[in-house]
Amino acid sequence: MSNERPWLASYPENVPDEINVDEYPSIVSVLSKACERYNSRPAFANYGKSLTxxxxxxxxxxxxxxxxxxxxxxxxxxxxxxxxxxxxxxxxxxxxxxxxxxxxxxxxxxxxxxxxxxxxxxxxxxxxxxxxxxxxxxxxxxxxxxxxxxxxxxxxxxxxxxxxxxxxxxxxxxxxxxxxxxxxxxxxxxxxxxxxxxxxxxxxxRAGDIAFLQYTGGTTGVAKGAMLTHRNLVANMQQASAWIGKDVREGEEIMITALPLYHIFALTSNCLVFMKFGGLNLLITNPRDMPGFVKELATSKFTAITGVNTLFNGLLNTPGFDKIDFSTLHLALGGGMAVQRAVAERWKKVTGVTLVEAYGLTETSPAACMNPLDLADYNGAIGLPIPSTDCCLKDEEGRIMPLGDVGELCVKGPQVMLGYWQRPEETAKVIDAEGWLHTGDMAKMDANGFFFIVDRKKDMILVSGFNVYPNEIEDVIATMPGVLEVAAVGVPDEKSGEAVKVVIVKKDPALTAEQVKAFCRENLTGYKLPKFVEFRTELPKSNVGKILRRELRDSPKTTA
The missing domain is CATH 3.40.50.980 (Rossmann fold)
Structure with missing residues (x-):
């Protein structure tokens, strides 16, 4: 699969197959050129103050x-x-x-x-x-x-x-x-x-010098420092800018940066990519204050925004968001966790702009796959491998899977980290002898080279020997009008080994567990149906708003 690269035939016009990794020797040289070229333009703004x-x-x-x-x-x-x-x-x-x-x-x-x-x-x-x-x-x-x-x-x-x-x-x-x-x-x-x-x-x-120690894996065990070099970050910046370049107006872009800069997503996609284009990063200090965030958006003619599913969902459910002028917005990029169809469709309806899903990891600086920006509608895919990137799907024995089969998504490219800081054994567990980074995500690829995440390897629920993917259940329940947020996890079950539990934040206070189950019965096959339904006022989330399924697995079961 890696040799054929079927995704290249699906590349948008003007996107190259390969990028020039050596155009900039370091992040510092990118900054120097941007400061020289866009000297008097605003680079960052916060609380009404901007720095050129x-x-x-x-x-x-x-x-x-x-x-x-x-x-x-x-x-x-x-x-x-x-x-x-x-x-x-x-x-x-x-x-x-x-x-x-x-x-x-x-x-x-x-x-x-x-x-x-x-x-x-x-x-x-x-x-x-x-x-x-x-x-x-x-x-x-x-x-x-x-x-x-x-x-x-x-x-x-x-x-x-x-x-x-x-x-x-x-x-x-x-x-x-x-x-x-x-x-x-x-x-x-x-x-x-x-x-x-x-x-x-x-x-x-030098290109090989470590620019960032970016810690990851804290939700699953001891946090490890991914060693990201200047070359890794420059490569990813070049890959992302080649992908979005034809849609970007140099020196005129205003990017909403609500995800924290200490997270690799905002660091690369907002700070570095838009710096190269002479854009302005509008820094949002506290995006959890949704009314305040919406007020800030209303005062800006922003052109681009990045976020995670929970952030977009939060905005859509905040009064006043639908009154904002979206006439200048042309790029909405979702990553960090799966974008749910219900959220993507509502986003398009309210803003007129397709919410484009991208995929990456801290270990890939972060972008590995991205959907074409000219996508008419949400397609459920994480996109195509970006320029100079190879992807394949492997089974437990390391064999490459045939088209249509589910396997672990593996990535190779100049954006893949050096390894984990002072942890050679941990590095060897994720980067194999052929240089493939094993992502821990289960995926499949279609004939056009689009990849679809089925789920995290470790989040997969095994019900009576059948694989159940939480993303699928969450996508279905998220379409219920009375549901604000939902997460699905597996919990131990005497009969089936594991059973599905869903934890829901209500939009409609009258929503009942029986209504949820009835809706699932109409839309899901028997072994995928939630056995337990729990209602909460909020879901546990990471620093960027990714839902922490592990914490939900550890909480008590609620029988409907």
């Missing part, structure tokens, strides 16, 4: 100088970043990379235990943390390699008088900053001042 490409260039150079000259960090040292989407984030990312160092993206919602594991595992010696999360750092910092803490507040780069007002409100009125003690910590603004306006020393940054 020239300002991003200047401030990130100051931060890089601080890290090199004041902290005396050496090439390859790790710097942890623990912030939501604020203007300081891209400045810190590019400052770290320009200094020849490695970014360790850290989820601000981490518990002390999770943070400590990541800091110890990565060996990070510096951390930049948003003040409202500094108490977590304070709790564990003594047991980590961290030598310098840099704190920042949401308003720090918003200018006068807005910045000080925002910071005052958060600290003293909303009381959103828990007390913490971090002797020796320095503020982000002070770090920039210490960096000064000196020219940045020439750092030899």
């Amino acid at each position: 490409y020239a300002e991003v260039d200047r401030l990130s150079a100051q931060f890089a100088n601080y890290l090199l000259n004041e902290l005396k960090l050496k090439k390859g040292d790790r710097v942890a970043l623990m912030m939501p989407n604020v203007l300081q984030y891209p400045i810190a990312i590019f400052g770290v990379l320009r200094a020849g160092l490695t970014v360790v993206n850290t989820n601000p919602m981490y518990t002390g235990r999770e943070l400590k594991h990541q800091l110890v595992d990565s060996g990070a010696t510096v951390i930049v943390v948003m003040e409202m999360f500094a108490h977590t750092v304070a709790d564990v910092v003594a047991d980590t390699p961290i030598k310098q803490v840099i704190t920042t507040c949401i308003g720090d780069l918003l200018g006068f008088p807005k910045g000080p007002i925002v910071n005052f409100m958060l600290k003293y009125v909303k009381k959103m900053i828990p007390d913490y003690r971090l002797p020796g910590a320095i503020s982000f603004r002070r770090a920039l001042a210490l960096g000064g306006d000196k020219p940045l020393p020439q750092i030899d940054i």
